[in-house]
Amino acid sequence: MVLLFSGTFSLPWTEPLLLILSRFVGPLAGTLSGVVLLRLAGRLTPRAALFTAVAAVPAWALALTAAASWSVGFDQADAGQRLSWFGSSSLLFMILGWVAGTVCLAVPLTALLASRRSLPIRIMQAVLLAAPAALILGALMMMPPMLGVLGAAVLLIAALRQGRPVPPPATTPSPSIPLTVVATNRRGVGAAALALLVMGLACAVFAVTGSTWAPGVTNSTHAMNLGLAYGAFAAIPLLVLAGGVLAPRLGPTTPWAALLSSAAMAVEGFAQLLGAGHPSQWPATLVAALLMGFAIALPLGRLVIGGRFTRIAVVTLMGLAASTVGFPLVAMSAFLAPVGSALLLIWAWRSGNARQPEAGKVSA
Structure with missing residues (x-):
């Protein structure tokens, strides 16, 4: 690598x-x-x-x-x-x-x-x-x-x-959350996902076609750089929302993963604003890929069995390995963000529909 x-x-x-x-x-x-x-x-x-x-x-x-x-x-x-x-x-x-x-x-x-x-x-x-x-x-x-x-x-x-007992998952009593609060949160996530979907599509369209209509855009490469930069910045709130949704499933390291992935998007947006051919663009993209790799590896750390040093060492190696996946993720973030927004919107819609029969039972 x-x-x-x-x-x-x-x-x-x-x-x-x-x-x-x-x-x-x-x-x-x-x-x-x-x-x-x-x-x-x-x-x-x-x-x-x-x-x-x-x-x-x-x-x-x-x-x-x-x-x-x-x-x-x-x-x-x-x-x-x-x-x-x-x-x-x-x-x-x-x-x-x-x-x-x-x-x-x-x-x-x-x-x-x-x-x-x-x-x-x-x-x-x-x-x-x-x-x-x-x-x-x-x-x-x-x-x-x-x-x-x-x-x-x-x-x-x-x-x-292999050959080691898997520790049982920690069982903590889940607090009772009123259905109205859950529904409100899901509606808020859905509305934010819809807004981010529109923004993400606009950034992707600008990256592809901005050179033909946007004032101040010199050529298609300039438009692509600007579209990718704006798309990377627009992906930051999406990652924060996704982190909040996935936290109950991925564990307590999810906020740190959301923070690292948001930092990766910020660095990638800065790299794209520098423009193609700038000597600092490639190093900045590598830093963004590395941050995204550690964001992917952190939630997977719960699969590692061993002492503290072993877990830290393995998660570090996993973060370096996952940067190979982080590189295309940050490089194509402007085009992947609308897909993530659409998935989050579908999740909010399906979860809301699944809650309706449950709410009816509670009311009865």
Whole structure:
């Protein structure tokens, strides 16, 4: 992630290191972690676990070779050069990696398929499942290493939770809230969501079409920057409202998550006001993505089992990992905010309708 977001691709060693880390080291480590977790849970036999761990090395190595061949071939074609044998062999390496990945996945799937059917039938079923699964994993590996980082965070949480008793949720007596107060709050949320929906749509329309009609807008890039900035600022009250609605479900860290996400929107709005090409725009966007990542990770901290230091460390790692999701969220916030406003409006409407029969019973 550091290599991807730091803009150091001009250095000669960056691209090979990024390929090795994201196409081989990361996927192999994730595979080995998954194998260990399944073995500790008693889902894999020792032989199946050992075979999968060993077979994952050539499978991911061939996937790395296919990615490197694709990269070399792309660079050579972009430079107008004749493709070398390595640059033109991407398809061959992809097929070999697919076959190796299918074999690697077929063995644990055969062990996981608990069935009374004969072994040949289970092997056939495992191969039919392993072939598309290996193809999907290979395709995901070719993408930027965002999903891999999130997958690693999921494996980390699963490792901390495995074999440990899950603490029961704290039960606190819920205060009696009059139905009229609840209805009033829901009506207020619905009215605010409707207003924010109109504002969000206006910002999105301005970002796309503002250059054709708005005075003072020089070109389409300027209009896009202004529309994204206004949309980011307009998303702040939406996040505050959503935090209030989700707080009973996500726990006591929700206000802090709402605060961090609002700060992310403020930083992103400032970044867009700077304009495209400004040297501070990209760093500000990265800060906004990081703040949004921690806003996503904080409510998930309740899933982590361990001491205070463990929880803080894991939530920190989860926040860094979730910044890969935070980046597109803040970058496209002006277009995503109307969707969030619409969902909040639907929630207020459906909740109000659900409360009506209950209110009738109370009145009776």
